[in-house]
Amino acid sequence: MREVAVVGVGMTRFGVSENTNVEMFSEAAMEAINESNLEPKDIEALFFGNVFGSHEEGQANMAPFAVADIGVPNIPATRFEGACASGSVAVRDAFIWVASGYYDIVLAGGTERVLAMDTPAATRAFAMCSNSYYEGPAGITFPGVFAMLAHLYSHKYAIPLPKLKEQMAMVAIKNHHNGKLNPKAHFQATIRDLMEARIARATQRGQPVPTWADEMEFFRDIKVNPMIADPLQLYDCCPFTDGAAALVLASIDKARALTDKPVLVAGVGQCSAGSLADQKDYTQMKSRILSAKQAYTQAGIEPPDVDLCELHDCFTIAEIVAMECLGFFEFGQGSRAVARGETEIGGKIAINPSGGLKAVGHPIGATGARQIYEVVKQLRGECGERQVAGATIGMTDTLGGDAGTICNIILRRGW
């Protein structure tokens, strides 16, 4: 195994896109390739994340069209699918192939046009990532999986549900605060901004003007924050989003010739788990604990060494549980840590300084690569107002399915 570095990253503005999956990916890919001081002809292979191309566009085998679009139609181009972790899984494999010496320079990333599906169709598609024979027939949805997790967590750690829901709301408030500082985020607005926008709209239309005392009252208002799956309300959920992200990986010798700031892939991990019910108490996800351990061991670090982590906050409770499984906080202490501000930029560890899935959005094939984009920019010190001061080690955490796939990647400054 030899050292591997990220030499360039790119992503589209996340949100609602009229572009095709391939068009979005090409935008991100060319940004990454140009930033690497390379041309497409220098790329030896593509590792490509996409989950629902068949449903969104009636398009299977998308990876070959992606390389054709950037002028290298004959290089190997392979799709990686690990539900919402697809982008990370693609990057991890790309890393392994470069580390092994088989390739020197590769492109990895993903794309997803979730909004080409309407909400019932997207909900049905996402539910395909649960066991379709033994759990799908119950009508389980992704919010449902994490709603059950919130109930498990509340019961296990004896945190009354109203208290836990306030702590969960603070995850959303923090991530929207960070997202406002991210020009690529789907939602660049704080929860307070969203409240004021609703007040302004009601005033303009001559409708009854809402009078929420604070954000918590806004969260409790089921008229604006409807229940999706008890106890998760709308603002506990990340949005459906279109977008793409890509990065170029190179062997360390090539990387040092291309950039002064190579970001080293210090450690990777990936683990699987079966059906949700087979995992039993999933407040402590075995696949995530084991995957993170692989990454920490390879990187030769411990959780307290991590300056920032882009983790899988598909739902507010998901962020809390991920923080614990990754070892940043004791089990059962995560929700309190959020309430104490320990996960803000400038806190004990910056969790989702980008705004996370919650504010940046979640185009599932792209998310893992998007998380790496943020960590690379943070380590290079290019994040402006949301910069984590002096960040030298960053980590990503991506969850696919019902924790069926977990992938972790640790990056560190290579200069």
Added chain:
Amino acid sequence: MEYKLTHKAYTAALRENRLLGLKCNACGGYTVPPKKVCIECAGEDLDIVELRGQGEIRTFTVIRVASEGFQAPYIVGIIELDEGPWLMGNIIGVNCDEATMDMIGRRVKLGHAVIPGDKFSAGERVATTFSL
């Protein structure tokens, strides 16, 4: 090697409200729903057994936004069976607006519901149900 307890055989029993599983002759563990090998020890020496079909609610949710083909609201829960495995299903006979945290720990009994196939599923499906 032949698959001991197939999905087809498992759901045929479920349609009669009978819960089949696999009991491991190496470790004594139960595997439900079925797998090729024991979920506890990966042992291959397994017998098909009928479980009691009873257990306790470990967690639940009320689905308010359903996926295509389902009519919200309805309750999904995960039950710990008396024999040890956890199993997902619909909790029925409970008013969705009265489904609160005190459901956790309640005893339930297994049943089933037939769910029509949709354009993605491999035919008709059978959901596990649980009633208080």
